[in-house]
Amino acid sequence: MELVLVNLIDGLVTGLLLFMLSAGLTLIFSMMGVLNFAHASFYMLGAYFAFQISLALGFWMGLLIAPIIVGVLGAGVERYGLRRVHQYGHVPELIFTFGLALLIEELVQFLWGKNQMAYNIPDVLNFTAFAIAGNSIPAYKIFMIFISVAIFIGLLYVLTRTRVGMIIQAALNYPKTVEALGHNVPLIFMGVFGVGTALAGVAGVIAGPVLGTFPGMAFVLGSIVFVTIVIGGLGSLWGALVASLLIGWITTFAKSYNLAMSDVLNAIGIATPENLADNVFRDLWTVTSPQIADILPYILMVLILIFRPYGLLGNRDA
């Protein structure tokens, strides 16, 4: 029972981290109608910038400054890159962001090399917050939960309770009308892109010390972020939250409990074949849940695309 609680907390941390990435991506998608392949690269940039700043000014300045730099870079990419490409349609935009992702990865390797960076948890947070039945919960995890929840509440407040947020929401769905009403829609787009990438930057800053800061970090997380927003519903902030938490918990629980495929098949009434070693389905019978944990979100995505193509909380036909 205690282990369930521990897993809930672990899954929450994974889910919230995923949310910070997918929130920006889903906003950018609903705005421009294009998937930003370079989104996870901004996450990586956040981690590397924070690492570099933390060497000189400490972790906290890194947390403060790195996302701002990433956000400004993101806004610059929108203003001088994507906006120019936009007029040629969606495919050039896709290719542009794809190329940008490769470019950023090469640039990071060029500047920082190909090795792991020694970007570590700050000493103030490097202790055990509390323990549940012998399982210690590091203080840094509590800090991660705190930061991401604060960002979610802040984002929700701005989007639903302020004038700026309402204009953004309107611009997402009816850009022409909003423009006709006298608002500067390109500026809003640039702002949303900047904030979205800054969020990815924050995720990078706080995930870098625990998940490792290396040139492959964007690649490892890149595909799962797309899966998250497809499951949640493209363009839906709440959908992104629900899907992130769902994925966080599914993968955590699948890894924690050694659920074997043979048990599942036996439970639904299929008997284990006698000479398993020669059976053609041997690999299927011997699969355990930790082995396939990281593939489960993709299976979920396929199911969602079949039965509910617009995602869990999406409100438009994708």
Added chain:
Amino acid sequence: MRKSMKLGLGAVLALTVSSAAVTADTIKVAFIDPLSGPFASTGTNGLHQFEFAADYMINQNGGVLEGDMFEVIGFDNKISPKESLIQLQVAIDQGIRFIAQGNSSGVANAITEAVNKHNKRNPDDRVLFLNYAAVDPALTNDKCNFWHFRFDANADIKMDALTDVMAADESIKKVYVIGQDYSFGKAVAAAAVANLTAKRPDIEIVGNELHPIGKVKDFTPYSRKIVASGADAVITGNWGSDMLGLGKSVIENGYTGPIYTYYAAGSGITGAFGETGKGVIRLVGEGQINPPVSDAASDYYNAFKVKFPDGNVDQPRISNVIGMLAQAINAAGTADDVVAIATALEGMEYDGIFGSKIFMRPNDHQAIQDVHISAHTNEGVTFTYDGSDYGTVTETTVSMAAMDSTSTCDMQRP
């Protein structure tokens, strides 16, 4: 005026050509490993260590034979077996007779097969395969051939040495084995279980698990299981970001016992572990870096640091590859007849710079050498890794590990 200049130029050219003909040749070694892509750091570091060893040990001491110099040429195989075979052909076409490769046993399996075929079909330009790091036991067992020499201790030898040390530690009662879900991870797990049950039947294997390679973002759930199992020791063959991710996560979530690893040093991993890995991370491998075994070893390392300030000598066996190749060429009296060189390598005993005697077993071409269990620490470290304060310090040495182990190799000599 013009004419005289032309004449002068011609004379100079003729002089250089003739002088080149008088002085000795260059002995080329093709280094086929990933120099781009996700594993580029490992490959590039290896190439630097090869270039340095050739230059420092051979060329600065007058070369081999009558002043022949070594040259190491890098070929990028992008860690793909298919690409490796293309690069192998390119190297052979350039007249290179010595092929060095190490990253990934999958690639090594492809190269050893290709070299064997090539040497059968082209007896006039045969080549040798110097495997400096691929540790799949099969390469010196079922798949062995006369042209392949392995300078690293294979996965079974390392596990044998590691479990010797673990078996002597009475405080270890429960062991957790975790690794990447592919051939090497499975080989490590199988060897760990087999060795431990044979040496210490009372040790309980409380977990034996594989995770997808390079796909796990967060190792926390795995660490929870390791902590919950009450394990006194963890064994893993993980490398790269999987090693760092697993190690960091296990330590963060409250595990304090030793984690026995194959590849938890260098390439930024030592620097990134830093203080957290102290007293926990143990490595099994050849070559003793700290404390330095001799002045010669210290000089070697210092000279390397002058040339590559950001680099590490994290594969000390590379100096043995170059040293033993040079010794074999000198003994054979030729750099072209690889059969004579291979025969000289067989059964060779060589005193490595990093302390161990190396014996190239003739029956399977597996180098037998001292295997060390070392700890990740910042105390007593003369040569640190990754520009950090941390490095590896040898704790236990198994001398000439697995000297009398059996091999299924049926060596076919030409």
